Amino acid sequence: MQLIRQFELMAEEKYKMEGKIRGFFHAYVGQEAIAAGCMTATKPEDSFITAYRDHGLAIAKGVSVDSCMAELYGKATGCAKGKGGSMHFFGKDVNFFGGHGIVGAQIGTGAGLAFAEKYKDTDNVVLCFFGDGAARQGILHETFNLAMLWKLPVIFICENNNYAMGTSVERTSNVIDIYKLADGYEMPADTINGMIPEEVHEGVGRAVKRAREKGGPTLLEIKTYRYKGHSISDPQKYRTKEEVDEYKGKDPIQMIRKTILDGKMATEKELGDIDSRIDGVVNQSVKFAEESPWPDDSEVLKDVYIDQNYPFIVD
Numbered sequence: 544m545q546l547i548r549q550f551e552l553m554a555e556e557k558y559k560m561e562g563k564i565r566g567f568f569h570a571y572v573g574q575e576a577i578a579a580g581c582m583t584a585t586k587p588e589d590s591f592i593t594a595y596r597d598h599g600l601a602i603a604k605g606v607s608v609d610s611c612m613a614e615l616y617g618k619a620t621g622c623a624k625g626k627g628g629s630m631h632f633f634g635k636d637v638n639f640f641g642g643h644g645i646v647g648a649q650i651g652t653g654a655g656l657a658f659a660e661k662y663k664d665t666d667n668v669v670l671c672f673f674g675d676g677a678a679r680q681g682i683l684h685e686t687f688n689l690a691m692l693w694k695l696p697v698i699f700i701c702e703n704n705n706y707a708m709g710t711s712v713e714r715t716s717n718v719i720d721i722y723k724l725a726d727g728y729e730m731p732a733d734t735i736n737g738m739i740p741e742e743v744h745e746g747v748g749r750a751v752k753r754a755r756e757k758g759g760p761t762l763l764e765i766k767t768y769r770y771k772g773h774s775i776s777d778p779q780k781y782r783t784k785e786e787v788d789e790y791k792g793k794d795p796i797q798m799i800r801k802t803i804l805d806g807k808m809a810t811e812k813e814l815g816d817i818d819s820r821i822d823g824v825v826n827q828s829v830k831f832a833e834e835s836p837w838p839d840d841s842e843v844l845k846d847v848y849i850d851q852n853y854p855f856i857v858d
Contacts, residue, residue, distance in 0.1 A: 544575035544740070544796050545818060547599040549825045550608060551771075554598070554615055557829065558775055564615045567644075568629045571599030573770040576795035577702055578603035580743025581670055584751055588665070590638040592653045593672035595630035596702075596769075597642040600672065606634035612828035618835035625838045626846065647673060647680030650699070654686045657697035657760075668696045668754040670747070676707025678721050687728045687762075694759035698750045701762070702737065704769045709781040722764035730762055737767030738795045741802075768793075 551570045558564040571578070578599045581591070593600050601611055606622050614621030615629055623633045623642070632642040640656060643649040653671025660667045677683065678701055690697055701721045705712060712719050725732035731753065735746040743765060750761035768790040772779045779787075803809050809817075 544579045544799065546608070546821050546824065547571060547575045547578060547602050548796055549821050550602060550611065550828070551598060553825050553829060554612065555771070555775065557615075563833070564629075565617070566628045567595065568615070568775040569596040569598075569773065570769070570771040570775070571596055573790070573795070574702060574704060574737065574767045575599055576740040576799070577700075577737045577743055577765050577767055580740040580745075581700070581747050583740075584744045584747035585668070585670065588638065588667045589751075590640055590656050590660075590667065590669045591672070592640040592649045592656060592669065593642065594646070594649055594674055594677060595642065595644050596674070597630065597632045601632040601634060601639050601642065604634060604639040605637035606632060606639055608824055608828045609831040610634075612825075613832040613835050616832040616835070617837070618832055619838040619842070620831070620835040624842065624846070626842075647677040647682045649673065650677065650680070650686050651682050653699070654690050654695055654697055657690070657695040658693065660696055661693070666696075666755045668698060668751050670698050670700055672700045672702055674707060675701060675703040675705070675712050675721060676710070676715070677701075678724060679707075679715055683724070684727075687725070687730060687760075690760040691728045691730050694757060696754040696757075697760045698747065698754060699760060699762045700747075701764045702767055703764050704767050706769075706773065706781065708773045709777065709779075711781070720764070722762055725762035730760055731758075732762040732764070734764045734766065737765035738790075738793045738798065740795065740799060 551572050554564060555570060558568055582603050591600055591604050602608060610620060610622040611632060614623055614627060614632060617625045619625050623631050630642060630644040650671060650673055653669050657669040703721055707715060722732040722734045733746055736742045746763055750763060753761060800814060
C-alpha cells in the first residue's frame, strides 16, 4: 500500500512540478487497500483487468515499478513500450491485462479472460475492476447475463469512489447501491469497506472461493475514496474540502499502520525501515525512467496494426 502511495505521489510531482510526465494521469491515492486485499485473497495465476486508474493494481500484481515509471515517461522500457501511458499499463507475465481507456471496455474483456480459464478447465479466476461510472454502461448488463449463464469464474469489482469524473453516484442513477445491480441476474453480490484491507481480503476471498468451486461470478461493490481529482487536471470543484478531510481521517495506510502497531506486529522503527526501502525503490524508478531511451521511430506502428499476411487460419 505504501509503495503504491509513494509511487503515485512521486509521479504526480514529476508531472506537475517538472513536466517530465505528460498526457492523462489518474492517481490511485486513497484506494490502496483494495489492491492489497485483492492480492492476498488471490494467487499469482489469477488475472486482474481494470480501467484507466490502473497504476496501483499494476504495481500490486507485480508489474515492476521501474517499468511503470518508464511507461509514464513514455520510454521504450515502459511496461507498454512507452506507447500506452498512464491509462494502459500491461503485464502479461504477471497476469495483469490492463489498463483500458474506454469506459467499461474491460468488463467484457474480463469475462472473456474468465471464459478462457473455464474452457481450459483451470481453477484460476479473474478479477475485473471498474468504477461507479462504468456501472452505467450497457456492456455491464450484457456481460453479467452471459457470465451467469455460463457460470464464468470472474469477480466483478466496482471500486466505488463516489464520483464518475465529477458526477456523484446519486446524480447518475436511482440505484445508488451498486451491488444491487446483480439482483437482475441472480448473481451473488456483496458490499465491502474498501478502506480496510482485511475486509477487502475477506470479501474477495469468499467470492474467489465460490468461483474456484465452479459457482460462477460475483459482484462486489467496494466502497472507497480517491483523495486526488479524477485526473491530474481536475480542479475538484464538485466536492468540499470538508468531505475530503473526512475521508482522509479514514486513510487506509494510517489505519493499517495503527493496526500493526497496536497488535505489536512491527515496531515504529521497522515500519520506518519499510518506508525508507520504499523511498529507495521509487527513487530508483525515476532514475531508471530518466536514463531509459525513447522508443525508436520504427516502433510507431508495431503492436498497433497486424501484418496483412498474418495466417488467421492455422492448420
